[in-house]
Amino acid sequence: MTPSNLPDHTDLPEPSPHDIAAAAAGDREAFRRIVERYQGMVYTMAYNLLGNHVDAEDASQEAFLRLHQKLGGFRGSSTFTTWFFRLALNAIIDYQRRFRKYGALPDVPEPVADPVAEVLRRDGYARVMRALADLPPDYRLPLVLRDLYGLRYGEISDALDRPLGTVKACVHRGRTSLRLRLQAGGGLDEEA
């Protein structure tokens, strides 16, 4: 599960093997430097996947606590960022799975033709994130994993433990739903 183009939200270098070993051995300052280095990546991932700040905070904390437990197992066969991205993703998905039952798939209204690009040019990312947060989790998770993080359908099916056909259907409906929300305003509150 390694996205082709891993988002890296900082110009800071990866933690050194020495830092990683120190953090794994219980050096809290070394671990804190890793938290500060990766909090943007993890929090953004959690927010994109879970759609609200309360869950994003809880899930991000869990991701870092899990990192602390597993740090000693990092062997350097991939970059630290790649390794931790996968670990954090699994932690966030596990978090989501504990609290949210997958329900019946909601209906998607019939699409109306309208260019989304114009909406985006006007309102930007905040609007996209609100529309994304507004999607049912059944759609949002597979959609974000597929179109935002670039995972393959098979990888998403494994990560979410859902059948391949269901994952595809959810991504497809998620795209349509997102597009409709973007073009319609989707009941979004306009912020000043």
Next chain:
Amino acid sequence: MDCVTCREVIQRYIDGELDDGRVVEFQRHLSFCGDCAAELQGIAAARAVLRAAREVTVDVPAGFADRVTAALEAQPEPSALERALATATGGVLPGRVPRRIRHYGYYVLAFAAVVIGLQRKYGHKPGEGEVKV
């Protein structure tokens, strides 16, 4: 290809999963059907927007690193039983269990206590059936 079929395959086209023959049919349909062309454009745009969102970082709430550090400090060195429970509950160690699953944690503890009690009652030999750590 008619509009109904076109709408059915539009997402597979976006995902690059249509075979070449179908792609030709699909594109031929779009060349004269403005509705389907607009549909494709809209969905492809939504996808492109998400791809672009990769570059965006959400602001991390103030004090986040402090709270992670505090949660870590609050964790006692886990006992053998706690490590086993952490494995059973997906790697969450006590000390910073998200509030909504604390009760769930109690159920797990209660269940573990019952299992241990039953093992004692039905006289396992010492060392048998214990949780390996």
